[in-house]
Amino acid sequence: MSWLHGQSGNSHEIDDLKANVDPAVEPIISSTTSTGRFQYKWVLLLVVSGGGFLSIMNAGMVNIGAPGMMEDFQTSASLIVWVNLAFVMGTTVPLLPISRISDVFGRKRLYLSGALIVPAGLALSAISQDLTQLIMARIATAVGSSMILANDNALLTQAFPASERGKAQGMINMAFGLGIGLSFFLGGILIDIFDWRALFWARIPAHLLLAFSVWRFVRDDTRDTSEGRSGYSIDYIGVMLLAVVMVGSLLAINQAGRLGLSSPFVVAAIATTALALPVLIIMERRANFPVIQLNLFKSRVFSSGVTAQFFAQMAHGGWNFLAPFLLITGMGYSASIAGLILLPFHTIRLVLSPISGALSDRFGTRSTSLVGHLTLLCGLIVLTGLRIDAPIWQYLVVITIGGAGLSIFLPANNSAIMGFVPRDSLSSASGFLATSRMIGNSMGMALAAAIYSHALGSGGSEGAVNAVSQGITVVATVSAIGLVAIIFRGRG
Numbered sequence: 001m002s003w004l005h006g007q008s009g010n011s012h013e014i015d016d017l018k019a020n021v022d023p024a025v026e027p028i029i030s031s032t033t034s035t036g037r038f039q040y041k042w043v044l045l046l047v048v049s050g051g052g053f054l055s056i057m058n059a060g061m062v063n064i065g066a067p068g069m070m071e072d073f074q075t076s077a078s079l080i081v082w083v084n085l086a087f088v089m090g091t092t093v094p095l096l097p098i099s100r101i102s103d104v105f106g107r108k109r110l111y112l113s114g115a116l117i118v119p120a121g122l123a124l125s126a127i128s129q130d131l132t133q134l135i136m137a138r139i140a141t142a143v144g145s146s147m148i149l150a151n152d153n154a155l156l157t158q159a160f161p162a163s164e165r166g167k168a169q170g171m172i173n174m175a176f177g178l179g180i181g182l183s184f185f186l187g188g189i190l191i192d193i194f195d196w197r198a199l200f201w202a203r204i205p206a207h208l209l210l211a212f213s214v215w216r217f218v219r220d221d222t223r224d225t226s227e228g229r230s231g232y233s234i235d236y237i238g239v240m241l242l243a244v245v246m247v248g249s250l251l252a253i254n255q256a257g258r259l260g261l262s263s264p265f266v267v268a269a270i271a272t273t274a275l276a277l278p279v280l281i282i283m284e285r286r287a288n289f290p291v292i293q294l295n296l297f298k299s300r301v302f303s304s305g306v307t308a309q310f311f312a313q314m315a316h317g318g319w320n321f322l323a324p325f326l327l328i329t330g331m332g333y334s335a336s337i338a339g340l341i342l343l344p345f346h347t348i349r350l351v352l353s354p355i356s357g358a359l360s361d362r363f364g365t366r367s368t369s370l371v372g373h374l375t376l377l378c379g380l381i382v383l384t385g386l387r388i389d390a391p392i393w394q395y396l397v398v399i400t401i402g403g404a405g406l407s408i409f410l411p412a413n414n415s416a417i418m419g420f421v422p423r424d425s426l427s428s429a430s431g432f433l434a435t436s437r438m439i440g441n442s443m444g445m446a447l448a449a450a451i452y453s454h455a456l457g458s459g460g461s462e463g464a465v466n467a468v469s470q471g472i473t474v475v476a477t478v479s480a481i482g483l484v485a486i487i488f489r490g491r492g
Contacts, residue, residue, distance in 0.1 A: 040159065040219065041159040041160055041164075041168075043217050044155060044156070044159050044217070044218060044219075045156065045159075045160075045168055045171055045172070047210075047213045047214060047217055047218055048152045048155055048156060048172060049171055049172050049174075049175035050175070050210055050213065051111070051115065051148050051152060051210055051214075052148075052149075052152055052172050052175045052176050052179065053175040053176070053178060053179035054118075054179065054203065054206055054207055054210055055145050055148050055149055055179070056175075056176045056179035056180045056183070057179045057180070057182070057183040057203060058087060058118070058141060058142075058145055058203075061183040061184075061186075061187040061199045061203075062083055062084050062087070062138075062199065063084065063183075063184070063320050063321055063323070063324055064183070064184045064187040064188050064191065064199075064324050064335055064338065064339055065187060065191055065196035065199050065335075066080050066081070066083070066084075066321070066324055066325075067324055067325065067328050067329060067335075068191055068195065068196045068335070069083060069131075069134075069196050072195075072196070073130065073131045073134075075131055076453060077325070077449050077452055077453050077456070078255070078449050078450060078453040079131070080131075081321060081445055081446065081449035082131075082135055083131070083134055083135060083138055084138075084321070084442075084445060085250055085442050085445060085446060086135040086136075086138045086139050086142070087138040087139070087141060087142045087145075088142070088438050088439070088441060088442035088445070089139075089142070089243075089246055089247060089250065089442065090138065090139035090140075090141070090142025090143055090146070091142040091143075091145050091146045091149065091434075091438050092146070092246060092434075092435050092438040092439055092442070093239065093242060093243045093246060094143060094146045094239070095146045095149065095150050095434055095435045095438065096150075096242065096292055096428070096432070096435060097235065097238075097239050098110060098146055098147055098150040099150040099151075099154075099428045099432075099434075100235075100289065100290075100293070100428055102150055102151050102154065103154075103428055106220065107151040107154055107155055107158075108151075108155075108214065108218045108219065108220050109220075110147045110150065110151055111147060111148055111151045111152075111155070111214055111218065112211060112214045112215055112218075113144075113147050114143075114144040114145065114146065114147025114148040115144070115147075115148060115207060115210045115211035115214050116144070116211050117140070117141075117143060117144030117147070118141055118144035118145060118148070118207045119204045119207045119208055119211075120140065120144075121137055121138070121140035121141025121142070121143075121144055122141060122200045122201070122203055122204050122207065123200070123201075123204060124136075124137035124140055124141075125137040125138060125141060125200040126197045126198075126200035126201045127197075146434075149434040149438075150434060152172065152434075153169075153172075153414065153418055153429070153433055153434075154429070155218070156168045156169070156172065157418050157421075163361065164361070165361070165415050165418060165419065167354065167358055167361065169353075169410075169411040169414045169415045169418075170353040170354040170355070170356055170358065170411040171353070171354060173349055173353040173356075173407070173410045173411045173414070174349050174350050174353040174354060176349065176410075178346070178347060178349065178350055179346075180320070180346040181342070181343050181344075181345065181346030181347035181349075182343075182346075182347075184323075184324075184338070184339035184342040184343065184346070185336070185339035185340055185342070185343050186202075186339070187199050187335070187339060188334070188335035188336035188337070188338055188339030188340070189335075189336045189339070190202055191335040191336070192334055192335050192336045235284075235287045235289055235290055237283055237287075238280065238283060238284055238287055238290055238292060241276050241279060241280040241283060242280060242292070244272060244273070244276040245273055245276050245277050245280060246439065246442075248269045248270070248272040248273035248276065249269075249273045249443070250442055250443070250446050251265075251266075251269040252266055252269035252270045252273060253443060253446040253447050253450060255269070255450070256450055280292075281294070293428045296421065296428065296429060296432065299420045300489060301416055301417065301419075301420045301489060302417055302420055302421070302429070302432075304485040304486065304488065304489035305369075305413050305414075305416050305417040305485075305489070306417065306432055306433070306436045307436075307481075307482065307485040308369060308373060308409075308413055308482040308483075308485040308486045308489075309410070309413055309414075309417075309433065309436045309437060309440065309482075310436040310437075310439060310440040310443075310482065311373075311440060311478070311479040311480070311481050311482030311485070312372075312373050312376060312406065312409055312410070312413075312440065312479065312482050313436065313437045313438075313439075313440030313441045313444065314440040314441070314443050314444035314447075314475060314478065314479045314482075315376060315377060315380055315444060315475055315476050315479035316376075316406060316440070316441060316444065317440060317441030317442060317443070317444030317445045317448070317475075318444035318445060318447060318448035318471060318472060318475030318476070318479075319345075319380060319402070319444075319448075319472060319475070320441070320444075320445070321444070321445040321448045321449060321452075322448050322452060322468045322471050322472060323338075323342055323345075323468075324338055325452065325464055325467075325468055326464070326465060326468040327341055327342070329464040330388065330462075330464035330465035330468060331388065331465070341392065341395065341396065341399070342399065344396060344399055344400040344403060345399045345400065345402055345403035345406075346403055347403075348400055348403040348404050348407050349403070349406070349407040351407075352404055352407035352408055353407050353410070353411050354411075356368060356372065356407060356408045356409075356410075356411040356412055359412070360411060360412035360415050360416070361415070365412045365413065365415055365416035366416070366486060366489055368408060368409075368412035369409050369412045369413045369416070369486050370483065370486045370487065371405075371408060371409075372405050372406065372407070372408030372409025372410070372412065372413075373405065373409045373482055373483055373486060374405065374483060375401060375402075375404055375405030375408060375409075376402050376405030376406045376409060377405070377476050377479060377480055377483075378401070378402075378405070379398055379399070379400075379401035379402025379403075379404070379405055380402050380472050380475075380476040381472075381473065381476050381477075382398050382401070383395070383398045383399065383402065383472060384469040384470075384472050384473045384476075386398065388462065388465045413486075414433060416489075417429065417432075417433060418433075444475050444479070447471075447474065447475055447478070448471040448472070448474075448475050449471075451467070451470050451471040451474050451475075452467045452468065452470075452471045453467075454467075455467035455470045455471070
């Protein structure tokens, strides 16, 4: 620990000094003006946190329903995972162009549009009659979620001064944790009482309330984002190439476990991704309005932070997919009990996220991020060593440790990233954060599903537990790359 403190002390002081004096990231919407009894920044934080809470539920609830969907549609784990992967891709592919459009045309406008699209997608999901229909409905829902997630960090950065951004990030990550935690628990209750379709019907009223809150309370920032609007055009080539890279990589990872690395399909997916990625980079360097602002990666703080988040979320996504199979298929718990057991992993954020944000504001971001990432991976790896007949309290303790790690990591890491972003690229940076979060989750889910399907064998409870253990081990080991990115983060 002495090495850690010795290496990070000066670095975090530089980070904090940079974040506090850089005029590019000072709030451009006054946070001192009151709205009723409350300052605008706190009203905004409440609304944005509500949006984050509901958005994260869109992924979490589907995970707890995966075993039931798989049985209902008579399909495999490697295919049912596409109910969530479709949502992730549908959110991620348009995320960066939406972020750029928001920087030009206004963040409230795009956020509100997303809050209205999501309920329509939820209704379509609820009435789906087969797996294909459900996947298409999830994509529609994802587009709306993309509009929300592209702007949450940007709106907060606009309203909060640098000295309070860690606290704001802590609060929104607390909302994320509550959303994903309750999604498993409440989703389990809905499934036990009704069926998996109730997962979608139940959330429509809440999303309509979010839309009203955004319309009523969030300030119109169109004037603040109007610079550069003239002549703006969407980078369609960049969007298409980004989609090819994402879909190709996910297909390769997901199907390699089922078909093998030598299968023509997997080889084609890998080759397509390998060819599209350098073309994407070249085209983005030449584009007038690139979907990916590569100049942001000139900051080592930004690039390492995005990388670290990607790999942390990879572990998170893999665990979220595998956990219901461990508890429901492997250990025989009902969906509601499984949701209750998983609650500590996510709801620990309620306590630790605000603390992590405040500590990163005071002591720096690198050491806080490093401790959090390491704790997350240690918790998941220890989980793989537990026996199927181990007391449930042991599972609860280890699950809570993993959740604590994620709760410590995210606010500190996000605060570091957003503190080094120019004002005119806030939504783009927010989009990168959401993109790395979503792609990391999707890669983790795809890899976990592939390992699980490959290792399941003849099935049964013992086989399910063993398959889950192998899946978590592989995902967590790969995710350890994120630690390297944090350790070697410099001044930026």
